[in-house]
Amino acid sequence: MKILKFGGTSVANSQNIQLVENIVKKESSQCNVVVIVSALHGVTDLLIQAADSASVKNNDYQSLLKKAEEKHLNLVKELIPVLEQSSLLSFVKKQFNDLEDLYNGVFVLGELTPKIKDRIAAYGEFLSSSIIAARLQHQGLDCLWMNTSELIITDSNFTNAKVNFNITENNFKNYFSQHQHQVIIGPGFTAHDENGHMTTLGRGGSDYTAAIIAAAIHAEELQIWTDVSGMMTADPRLATHAKPIAEISYHEAMELSHFGAKVIYPPSIQPVMVRNINLKIKNTFDPEAQGTLVTHNLNISENEKQEVAVGISNMGNIALLTLEGSGMVGIPGISAKLFQCLSQEKINVILITQGSSEHSITIAIHEKDIAAAESAINVSFADDINLKRIAPVTIETGLSIVALVGEKMKSRSGVSAKMFGCLGNNGINIRTIAQGSSERNISVVIAEKDARKAVNVLHEDFFESEIKQIHLYICGTGNVGTKLIQQIYDQNQYLRENHFINLRIAGLSNSRKMIFADKGISKEEYISWNESGTEASAQRFAEEIIIRNLRNSVFVDITASSEIPEVYESLLKRSINIVACNKIAASSDFEKYTTLKNTARNHNCSFHFETNVGAGLPVIGTINDLIKSGDKITSIEAVLSGTLNFVFNAYDGSRTFSEVVAQAQKEGYTEPDPRLDLSGTDVARKILILAREAGYPLQFEEIENIGFLPEACMEGNVEQFYEKLTEYENHFKSLFDSAQKEGKILKYTAEFKDGKAKVGLQHVAPGSDLFHLYGKDNIVIFKTLRYSEQPLVIKGAGAGAEVTASGIFADIIRSV
Numbered sequence: 180m181k182i183l184k185f186g187g188t189s190v191a192n193s194q195n196i197q198l199v200e201n202i203v204k205k206e207s208s209q210c211n212v213v214v215i216v217s218a219l220h221g222v223t224d225l226l227i228q229a230a231d232s233a234s235v236k237n238n239d240y241q242s243l244l245k246k247a248e249e250k251h252l253n254l255v256k257e258l259i260p261v262l263e264q265s266s267l268l269s270f271v272k273k274q275f276n277d278l279e280d281l282y283n284g285v286f287v288l289g290e291l292t293p294k295i296k297d298r299i300a301a302y303g304e305f306l307s308s309s310i311i312a313a314r315l316q317h318q319g320l321d322c323l324w325m326n327t328s329e330l331i332i333t334d335s336n337f338t339n340a341k342v343n344f345n346i347t348e349n350n351f352k353n354y355f356s357q358h359q360h361q362v363i364i365g366p367g368f369t370a371h372d373e374n375g376h377m378t379t380l381g382r383g384g385s386d387y388t389a390a391i392i393a394a395a396i397h398a399e400e401l402q403i404w405t406d407v408s409g410m411m412t413a414d415p416r417l418a419t420h421a422k423p424i425a426e427i428s429y430h431e432a433m434e435l436s437h438f439g440a441k442v443i444y445p446p447s448i449q450p451v452m453v454r455n456i457n458l459k460i461k462n463t464f465d466p467e468a469q470g471t472l473v474t475h476n477l478n479i480s481e482n483e484k485q486e487v488a489v490g491i492s493n494m495g496n497i498a499l500l501t502l503e504g505s506g507m508v509g510i511p512g513i514s515a516k517l518f519q520c521l522s523q524e525k526i527n528v529i530l531i532t533q534g535s536s537e538h539s540i541t542i543a544i545h546e547k548d549i550a551a552a553e554s555a556i557n558v559s560f561a562d563d564i565n566l567k568r569i570a571p572v573t574i575e576t577g578l579s580i581v582a583l584v585g586e587k588m589k590s591r592s593g594v595s596a597k598m599f600g601c602l603g604n605n606g607i608n609i610r611t612i613a614q615g616s617s618e619r620n621i622s623v624v625i626a627e628k629d630a631r632k633a634v635n636v637l638h639e640d641f642f643e644s645e646i647k648q649i650h651l652y653i654c655g656t657g658n659v660g661t662k663l664i665q666q667i668y669d670q671n672q673y674l675r676e677n678h679f680i681n682l683r684i685a686g687l688s689n690s691r692k693m694i695f696a697d698k699g700i701s702k703e704e705y706i707s708w709n710e711s712g713t714e715a716s717a718q719r720f721a722e723e724i725i726i727r728n729l730r731n732s733v734f735v736d737i738t739a740s741s742e743i744p745e746v747y748e749s750l751l752k753r754s755i756n757i758v759a760c761n762k763i764a765a766s767s768d769f770e771k772y773t774t775l776k777n778t779a780r781n782h783n784c785s786f787h788f789e790t791n792v793g794a795g796l797p798v799i800g801t802i803n804d805l806i807k808s809g810d811k812i813t814s815i816e817a818v819l820s821g822t823l824n825f826v827f828n829a830y831d832g833s834r835t836f837s838e839v840v841a842q843a844q845k846e847g848y849t850e851p852d853p854r855l856d857l858s859g860t861d862v863a864r865k866i867l868i869l870a871r872e873a874g875y876p877l878q879f880e881e882i883e884n885i886g887f888l889p890e891a892c893m894e895g896n897v898e899q900f901y902e903k904l905t906e907y908e909n910h911f912k913s914l915f916d917s918a919q920k921e922g923k924i925l926k927y928t929a930e931f932k933d934g935k936a937k938v939g940l941q942h943v944a945p946g947s948d949l950f951h952l953y954g955k956d957n958i959v960i961f962k963t964l965r966y967s968e969q970p971l972v973i974k975g976a977g978a979g980a981e982v983t984a985s986g987i988f989a990d991i992i993r994s995v
Contacts, residue, residue: 821978
């Protein structure tokens, strides 16, 4: 015999009940079955809500009761042929008349006792099972309705009664010895005490009813039919890639169900686990899906890849209570006293942790129990608190428990490190840790706001190792930004297939608009994103990133704005990686620069700015590698501006200097205001960054900048700047002619040596490494302790949207 239990969503309406009917027909064609059903979806809540209204003399209970009655009457009309409805409709009307009498009594007395509450709540299952039994009978099945509440005997702890298994099992054995039917159907959740009063088994108790029956008659199998295809590796509402678990042990299922997996009711596992009865969790709306088998005999072959964990569970609305004080150290009975006072108040302790110092004990409870727990503890330890041996209990709220569960974690080194590492790398602070000696559950308490992020990063690391989801927030959509976005769309499939990385553009901002999309902005959406975005603000953009709190987040700054770097520190403190093309942060005050570097290090995230110097050239990365390997940079000689190199390579006197600069701007080699390039400020920032990365605490003001632009060119707007260039053409021609007379060429160079840096226009001879540098190329020449005679040279394109975007892209990949 099999036991089939159907939950509230499975019997929510006539369409769903017909699905249940098809399942029952199929299962009962193979063997006799017992069917246990919950109340119609939402009915128990409706009945309790009406009772609560009546208890405070609110007449709304009448309309709520009427709503519940109409729901059941309509169900009868939809399931039973018209000519055969009358007796069942009369039965439903009588039940609601009885219910109305109960409510009227509650209204008059202004009191709702747990005993009356159980009588009222039991009607939901009583009605649903009776209607479904009638439907199955009318469909020609040999079906008998069974009043399970008369067979399950409990104590008198109303609303959460404890079962007397000896009496209950004998009752079911006797019942089934006398009744042999193809289908026997009954209500879940309900029972009676030894005095004949109605009790209930706690919310979710219909699962428990089914398990009690399965254990009592040694059923072949217990099936729990619900609205999902079995237990999942995580809550699918939180983890978008959660997947069904094919097989799981009883102990693993118990751990997952206790910590928030709502598919099954935790106590329901115990009776079938003891009797070694297989438990299947199936989907009413997809009956052919495999579902989950809960068993002692896991069917895993030797060659099959076995996951270390089976699932991640979480529980919200948690509070931490901490009792601490020097008077606890070495004193026997403190823990017993603490748990006893909580037990007396019927407060469930979910998690316990205590350090070996014995100086404090921390427990996790539901937030609804805070007031009762605080009062009970402070009263129980009043003498110790008055004598300052123990401090009054401290309380933290707004927390959530996240648990990693798996039998195979036992004696497996590195599981905790992996778990804590991936949480820490995403800026998730662990408040409390608990793990039993069974090692099948590692539980952490974190902020409630981090729960979704925590579940996703753990799920990704333990169950989706093949694909890592990266969330990008791109600030700046000009030439370089546009090229980067295009490269991301073009390259993403390759990265998924070959490097198991999926890049998702979760936010975009320019100086006017910003937009967010947690699931990513598609290529099609990107085309018109500027039309739907909201007003942009660097501060609001950063705040929104922090609020969204997505895993593996990378903030990408492709602007020249001085406002954007102001948000870097707040992002780094939330473990959000930063990739900056913007040079302002790395070339700002040295203290600010070191603060950002240290903040990134302290919060397990990265701050990359390779494209600050040399566009896509691996300049900063090379310096870092040299320093890490123990080398020391003694000097740097470089041409660091692709813009200036292009300008002076192209300027030969045949065209005006103004025309050459205009060409450079048109081809995307300059900033929107070319004076940032031509003034040497940009080059000065670059040599400053290189010196700092080489380990020298240099300030921007210490760099000698030998300019070549007349001061008048620095005044006015960009249009006026070009007019001044034309006006001062003779000045620029004389610079060119002077170099030509010496058989040399003009190069704007940067130099760092003996702790000092300078930038300026130089005459470069043919024998120099800087001479044969064409177009927009950059060159950096390092001399180090190891490269003292033959320097290390890096050379290549140092400007252009395409190569700069590729350098930013490389930094993004490096960040994750």
